[in-house]
Amino acid sequence: MTESARVPARPDDVDEICAALPSTELGTSWGDRPTWKVPAGGKGRGFVLYRAPGPTAIDPETGERYDDLLVITTANLADKAALVEDESTPFFTIDHFDNYPAVLVQQSRLGEMTRDELAEVIQDAWLAVAPKRLAKEYLANGQ
Template structure:
């Protein structure tokens, strides 16, 4: 099977907003936060001191946060050297992974779609999750 085209930041917006029952709120800096049932599942993070360039110390201004189902899912993503996902101490114990927008092209669009869908599933209500999975053969 051929790999899908490289993912783009626009794909995050398209995929997240395309999931059912999604609302978009904006953080204090205008950054988009995608929510299902009032629970965030993907958001564009403002620069923070815990995510910075190790050489220059400059804070990353392009971090996207994706919820995951479990700690084991998180570990699998961040420890896999073939993925651009990472975490920081600030997110210890938090069911999410981080991705710099500048590295999103390391993922195929299909891979990104799966990450966004899994993030939505991790935060959706049981009823919404079950309905979506039934409709999508999950």
Template structure:
């Protein structure tokens, strides 16, 4: 990629999620939940007792939850000290990662697009996932192609949804 990638914004999460096929959006008090086939893949979480500032104890009010394919993908994201992703004990054993909206600018727009797309792939039916991946191979450049993606980390498995 030539030059520096644009920093991500919260609006990128909404844009990419809404652009994915077969997506429904539900809103609880202005906190959207994006679903495919009735399964959530990204949602904006309200203040909860498990996600808080360790210095002040103040609950975070800007947490975005993204599904991931498996615990390996989750570990690769949350265990990287340079990563803005985190988890809480509430999400132990749950294939998802958390990201504060206030830290989304630490990621590029392409990284957020990949994250949302992978979240969608982890929840979409096998047929929907195959159809969407085939559209990428056919040249639909609105999205980051799996072939252009950076692997999530050493020893990581295949791109989620590609089985």
């Protein structure tokens, strides 16, 4: 295992990983929420969103609204289930996202996975919404 494979993920890694993917931009969606989109420009689709605290996402232990949630797209509901059901990851879902291919994670819990693991999940999110030609070119280049 390489040294980089053991580095814990940090909140700052999210933007670094997203920005390194082809044709991405940090825009907004859901009104004013910072959202990483692909492709850059008006037709971009979100793959990572910084979610605002809301009444549908409550910490079951404290009863408080989560204030540091990321929403990360998954390719399908099976991939979502695999991430949520894997107890070694900090990913979860809420009723609001039933039947929607995305997982949630608290930024404060990103260190429970490595940067490489986070990069893989974000890359998969990017691949799920990127235009097919762009995704094919990216994969053909050994990514």
